[in-house]
Amino acid sequence: MSHTPPPAKQTPNEAFDRLLTVLNTLRIECPWDRKQTMESLRHLTIEELYELTDAILEKDYQEIKKELGDIIMHLVFYAKIAEEENQFNITDVLNAVCDKLISRHPHIYGDTQVKDDEEVKQNWESIKLQEGNKSVLQGVPQSLPALVKAYRIQDKVRGVGFDWEDKAEVWNKVEEELAEFKAEFDLKNNNVNQEKAEGEFGDLLFSLINYARHLGINPENALEKTNKKFIKRFTYLEEKAAENGLILKDMSLEEMDVYWNEAKSLK
Numbered sequence: 160m161s162h163t164p165p166p167a168k169q170t171p172n173e174a175f176d177r178l179l180t181v182l183n184t185l186r187i188e189c190p191w192d193r194k195q196t197m198e199s200l201r202h203l204t205i206e207e208l209y210e211l212t213d214a215i216l217e218k219d220y221q222e223i224k225k226e227l228g229d230i231i232m233h234l235v236f237y238a239k240i241a242e243e244e245n246q247f248n249i250t251d252v253l254n255a256v257c258d259k260l261i262s263r264h265p266h267i268y269g270d271t272q273v274k275d276d277e278e279v280k281q282n283w284e285s286i287k288l289q290e291g292n293k294s295v296l297q298g299v300p301q302s303l304p305a306l307v308k309a310y311r312i313q314d315k316v317r318g319v320g321f322d323w324e325d326k327a328e329v330w331n332k333v334e335e336e337l338a339e340f341k342a343e344f345d346l347k348n349n350n351v352n353q354e355k356a357e358g359e360f361g362d363l364l365f366s367l368i369n370y371a372r373h374l375g376i377n378p379e380n381a382l383e384k385t386n387k388k389f390i391k392r393f394t395y396l397e398e399k400a401a402e403n404g405l406i407l408k409d410m411s412l413e414e415m416d417v418y419w420n421e422a423k424s425l426k
Contacts, residue, residue: 162188179249182235197240204233216383262286277317284318295319307379309368329370336363392422 162184168174185192207229214222238249263286265271266279273279284295292298295318299311316322323329340359344351371378396418400407407415 178232178235182232182239186239195236195240197237200233200236204230207233212383216380216387262290280314280318281320284315304379306364306368306382309365310372310378313369313372323373326370326373329366329373333363333366333370336366339363392419395422395425 165177165180168177182192187193207226211223211226211230214226234252235249238247238252242248261268263283264279265282265286266273271282273282287298288295295315296312299308299315303311313322323332336359340356340363343356343359368378371381396415397407399418399421400410400415405414
């Protein structure tokens with residue numbers, strides 16, 4: 160059956176209604192859309208989120224717009240599936256998030272006074288506990304990548320005052336953890352207790368993430384920018400080696416460093 164595509168709209172409400180109309184039609188008429196479940200969409204949603212984060216780091220606004228659309232579509236799709244199962248619908252979802260935002264911003268929708276964003280975060284965590292959360296860490300997803308999870312854990316506990324105020328104390332902790340990590344190695348005899356070394360390395364990473372947070376640096380963003388920088392430079396090295404008829408595995412590190420240093424000078 161052929162359907163007339165609903166035309167583009169000019170207001171947010173109308174545009175959102177257009178998306179609902181299109182998705183409802185696809186859910187009925189398209190064999191692929193019709194067979195999707197929450198479980199089948201899950202890995203696709205994760206992929207879309209990573210594509211969005213890539214676009215954000217690249218500051219590619221056209222790509223950000225596209226990826227935001229894909230994610231919004233996925234969210235509406237989940238709500239549509241839930242509606243079919245008589246669980247909830249998109250209106251329930253939107254009202255629930257509005258209710259949560261209103262409840263957790265008593266300094267806007269109530270008489271609570273705050274002096275800065277830190278007090279806002281503290282109020283947020285306190286309200287969540289009042290709503291029935293047993294722990295301030297309850298909202299940290301178990302499946303988060305470890306680096307992101309460490310940052311979120313530290314940020315969450317800061318919301319209830321469990322944090323250093325002095326950056327110097329945080330750096331002292333980094334140096335302490337570095338010393339403990341190094342102590343697990345007997346470099347002279349090349350002896351390593353792998354299990355203990357792994358534990359101390361984890362502690363060191365956790366303390367570095369904490370220090371980054373105190374400096375206002377998001378460690379995930381910082382590491383990904385370094386990944387992209389390394390990829391760009393190594394790709395340059397590969398291209399230059401190929402241009403000169405060289406094979407990387409046959410080159411010395413000193414020979415590769417020539418091209419690497421050239422790559423470092425490029426923007």
